[in-house]
Amino acid sequence: LLQAWLPSGQSIVLQPRKGFYVAFQQVTGADGHTRQLLAMSRSHVRLRPQTREKIYLAAQLLLSLLFIGVVGWWVARSVARPVQALRRATRRMAEGELSTRVGRQRGLAHDELAQLAGDFDLMAGRIEALVAHDRAVLQDLSHELRSPLARLQLIIDLARRSSDPSEAEPYFLQAEGEIARLDHMLGEMLALSRMEGGLPGMERERVDLAELVHDAIEQFRIDADAGRVELKLASVDSLVVSGNAMLLERALGNLLANAIKFSPEGGQVELTLRAEQRFAALVLRDHGPGVPDDELNLLFRPFFRGSNAARADGHGLGLAIVERVVQVHGGTIEVRNGDGGGLEIRVGLPLA
Known part of the structure; x- marks a missing residue:
């Protein structure tokens, strides 16, 4: 009976005793070999192929919904956590x-x-x-x-x-x-x-730095002569920047006034203006007492005066204003003690 039924693709179900079933079916594997499948069960329920497909589809739908819910919960949690942190x-x-x-x-x-x-x-x-x-x-x-x-x-x-x-x-x-x-x-x-x-609405124009430097030197020559200080223009290139002439004039004036104030009698203040790549480099050097190295980064703080200049006239605002003017013009300012004494301040402004 098995040899007659199994090759035809039919299955055989036997019930050796009540409540116990044994099924035989011949199947062909992926390797082409034919094998006999034996299954045992306590129930005998045979579903129609259409019903089986519906069950499979319902199971897949349930699993898909479960997966989408888990992913949605993870995404919502991932988004909610940083939003709550921001709040x-x-x-x-x-x-x-x-x-x-x-x-x-x-x-x-x-x-x-x-x-x-x-x-x-x-x-x-x-x-x-x-x-x-x-x-x-x-x-x-x-x-x-x-x-x-x-x-x-x-x-x-x-x-x-x-x-x-x-x-x-x-x-x-x-x-x-x-x-x-x-x-x-x-x-x-x-x-x-x-x-x-931030100087909102600051008017910008083309400013000739060389002309600005010459005018500032002439303006402060009287103060320098009164203190017996020599103002020396080492070299001045003709450079043009985009900015506010009044603010730049004020910054340069503060630098010169500061250098003259701290220069000894018979001292010298040197000023250099040259082009360095895309910047106009203004270097001012005096031969005064300089500043202790640990105080150099405090020079641009409002009201700060160095420990070796506590009795000097002024309020400690000049260099703070210079720094701010340089910053609003997109420039840089550096300060260091010069070789052999004195202070050297370097201002870099973008060329127009």
Whole structure:
């Protein structure tokens, strides 16, 4: 019976005992060999091919939906985690915690959310630096204002106690000088504050640096002669930059005034203007006391004065204004102690 049924593709089901079935079927494998398949079961249910296909399709659909749900849950979780991190960081920033950063979150690779988190960290760092700078300047300004105001109060008190106008006149002259110094310092602070704001709408024009240098030398020659300091133009190339002539003139004036102030009698201030690749390099060198190496990076901080220049006139704002002017023109400024003493400041401005 098996030899007659099996080659025809039919299957044989036997029931040796109740509740137990044995099935025989001949199958041909992928290698071409024919084998007999034996199956045993406690139930005997034969599904029609159409029903079996429907079950297979339903199972595939169920598995596909399960897979799509798992993938969707993973994607939603991956997106929600960095978004929640951004929300938490934003709340902390709004509460005044300026050191808040999003950092690198899990799920962030190089997609738009990662870029947004990076931009947020850059913004937070910039805001923290600006607030810290403003607080430091405010503290320095409060300290700088305390001394002249105290002197002014003392001078006015002495003038009030004078018995006649001739005795009070010197005190009023001193008070006038203190008021003038305060006015100058506040004017410098206002200029620095405007530059820190980015100088919106700054008018740019083509500026001949060589002409600007020659004019500045002539303007400060009187101050240099009064201090017996020689102003020397080592070399000046004709270079043109794009910028604001008034601001550049002010920056150059601050550099020259600073160099003359710290030069000894009989000293020399050298100024060089030359082209270096795509930049105009302005180098100013004096032969004064210089600055301690550990204080060089503090020279451009508002109200800073070196330990070897604590008694010098001024408020420590000149170089801070120079740095800001150079920055808004897209340039660079470097400072170092020259060989043999003195200070050397190098300003680089992009050529027009």
